[in-house]
Amino acid sequence: MKVLVLNCGSSSIKYQFMDTTLSIALAKGMVERIGMSSAVLTHQPHDREKIKIVGEILDHTIAIEYVIAVLLSPNHGVIKDKKEIDAVGHRVVHGGETFSGSVLITEQVMKALKDNIELAPLHNPPNIKGIQATKEHLKTTPQVGVFDTSFHVKMPPRAYLYGIPYELYKKYKIRRYGFHGTSHRYVAHRAAIMLGKPYEELKIITAHLGNGCSMAAIDRGHSVDTTMGFTPLEGLLMGTRSGDMDPSVILYIMAKEGLSLSEANTLLNKHSGLIGISGESSDMREIEDAVAEGNKKAKLAFDVFTYRIKKYVGAYAAAMGGVDAVVFTGGIGENSKLVRKEVCSDMEFLGIDFDEEANNNVKGESIITKPNSKVKALRIPTNEELVIALDTEEIVNEQLNAAK
Numbered sequence: 001m002k003v004l005v006l007n008c009g010s011s012s013i014k015y016q017f018m019d020t021t022l023s024i025a026l027a028k029g030m031v032e033r034i035g036m037s038s039a040v041l042t043h044q045p046h047d048r049e050k051i052k053i054v055g056e057i058l059d060h061t062i063a064i065e066y067v068i069a070v071l072l073s074p075n076h077g078v079i080k081d082k083k084e085i086d087a088v089g090h091r092v093v094h095g096g097e098t099f100s101g102s103v104l105i106t107e108q109v110m111k112a113l114k115d116n117i118e119l120a121p122l123h124n125p126p127n128i129k130g131i132q133a134t135k136e137h138l139k140t141t142p143q144v145g146v147f148d149t150s151f152h153v154k155m156p157p158r159a160y161l162y163g164i165p166y167e168l169y170k171k172y173k174i175r176r177y178g179f180h181g182t183s184h185r186y187v188a189h190r191a192a193i194m195l196g197k198p199y200e201e202l203k204i205i206t207a208h209l210g211n212g213c214s215m216a217a218i219d220r221g222h223s224v225d226t227t228m229g230f231t232p233l234e235g236l237l238m239g240t241r242s243g244d245m246d247p248s249v250i251l252y253i254m255a256k257e258g259l260s261l262s263e264a265n266t267l268l269n270k271h272s273g274l275i276g277i278s279g280e281s282s283d284m285r286e287i288e289d290a291v292a293e294g295n296k297k298a299k300l301a302f303d304v305f306t307y308r309i310k311k312y313v314g315a316y317a318a319a320m321g322g323v324d325a326v327v328f329t330g331g332i333g334e335n336s337k338l339v340r341k342e343v344c345s346d347m348e349f350l351g352i353d354f355d356e357e358a359n360n361n362v363k364g365e366s367i368i369t370k371p372n373s374k375v376k377a378l379r380i381p382t383n384e385e386l387v388i389a390l391d392t393e394e395i396v397n398e399q400l401n402a403a404k
């Protein structure tokens, strides 16, 4: 099946046109600066060079028209007719408690998505816009929503409840939701395949370390805990987000510095984390370069970042009553041998026997522990678009079979 995978943000749309049989992207690209006169579309067919088009793209409807047009383009495209787009899979950030799996988008689903806007006011509205815009151009093409949250939705109450009055959970749906679900799910499945063991029998800890970072405890195929919470702010230290801290700290800073709610929100989401501690950068490559040059604050940021991952490995091993594998993915997890080394060193007590040479020479999907290590550590490149495409295919096929 050929699936157009869309990730619609407020001013950008990322797309991949996936062939699920070959498990490859036939083309990928991005529209940036939507709403501006100098919007940019970058498009890369899998077998030809990248192109860049600059023009006025005023809204998501026009942006998607451009995406379809470039997929059809005689020189840069990969299809001859719109009908070759069998289905569209959307990344949707927040499914709330409503969605525990991917779904075919119907009127009823659209209503539920709108009901969840309050939980993700920045992300869900552009996701909804993207779905509506797609419908305008591809009226009869099935669309599927794949949620960042749904993989975690069935974690037990002991993991998702906060220690606040229960009525507030009922009234405002305040609970841990967790994010990056497609990535955690994908790499955990791949880990089981690499280890040659059934996914349903393994206890896996996954660490998705990108600009946003989260970990998940996956106990025999189910996410039973994860570090991000009600919003993506909780848990690990991230590029610009604080992660875990005593909630009183923010009340104290607000009082001392006279910050408004929105200023406090910006402080925690945009000026904290690696950039906040180091004062240098939110980008791990630059942090590592600064550490190598002897920058002390960059080293502190690196240490807080890796210490917290290590701490959660221990916590999740305890939560699951054991662990078989620890998986690193995302831009940092896949590329930073220093981060992987710091997390996996001195962990023999837990059964992780780190292999420095293997870690230095990773290529594609790799094991970075010694052959006899009781617990394996793995580096697995994530592929969220493939998961979205495969979920979309499965759901569309189910519908087709049901209609027969």
Ligand code: ADP
Pocket (backbone or CB within 6 Å): 209, 210, 211, 212, 239, 282, 283, 284, 285, 286, 288, 330, 331, 332, 335, 336, 337
């Ligand atoms: P996003 O969460 O936006 O998808 P990515 O998964 O691409 O982001 O991760 C971005 C992070 O990966 C940045 O902090 C970047 O510095 C880091 N990164 C990418 N390559 C390397 C590398 N070779 N070494 C260390 N960190 C890297």
